[in-house]
Amino acid sequence: MNIVASVLAVLLIVILFGSSLADFKKSPQxxxxxxxxxxxxxxxxxLGGIKTAAALGLIVGFFSQALSVVVGICLCMYFAxxxxxxxxxxxxxxxxxxxxxxxxxxxxxxLVTLAK
Numbered sequence: 001m002n003i004v005a006s007v008l009a010v011l012l013i014v015i016l017f018g019s020s021l022a023d024f025k026k027s028p029q030x031x032x033x034x035x036x037x038x039x040x041x042x043x044x045x046x047l048g049g050i051k052t053a054a055a056l057g058l059i060v061g062f063f064s065q066a067l068s069v070v071v072g073i074c075l076c077m078y079f080a081x082x083x084x085x086x087x088x089x090x091x092x093x094x095x096x097x098x099x100x101x102x103x104x105x106x107x108x109x110x111l112v113t114l115a116k
Contacts, residue, residue, distance in 0.1 A: 001062060001113060008109040009058045009068070012075065015102065016055035023048030033095075037085050050078065065113060072110035079103035 001009070022030050023044050034044060054075055061068030079102045086096035 001065065001068060002115070005068070005109060005112045006062070008105060008112060009061065012102075012105060012109065013055045013058050016051040016058075020048040020051035020055070023051065036091065037089055039085070054078070068113050069110055072106055072113060075106035076103055076110065079106055 026041070026044055030044065031041060034041070034047075039047075054071055057067060057071035057074075061071055079099045082099035083096050083103060086099060
């Protein structure tokens with residue numbers, strides 16, 4: 001993994017662990033946002049588990065390029081679905097920006113990881 005991919009991976013790992021921690025604690029901000037998106041509260045720990053698994057996959061991905069690419073593609077899909085979920089309920093664009101940004105970072109991570 002090259003230096004740019006490593007930096008992007010660390011960035012994603014920190015964001016994913018932080019976000020999953022908020023999910024597992026069921027912070028009021030997370031619960032309110034997901035309620036607005038019409039996502040049931042019982043799904044919050046599942047979303048936290050997905051983010052934790054992705055972060056762990058990125059950590060192991062430092063030793064396996066194939067795993068890094070698979071996790072990166074999964075993150076692209078995860079954050080694209082998150083962005084679509086915001087548009088489905090007609091949430092303001094500013095609320096979808098974090099998902100769109102993380103989707104773009106995930107795409108960049110995959111592209112940089114595949115570049116040799």
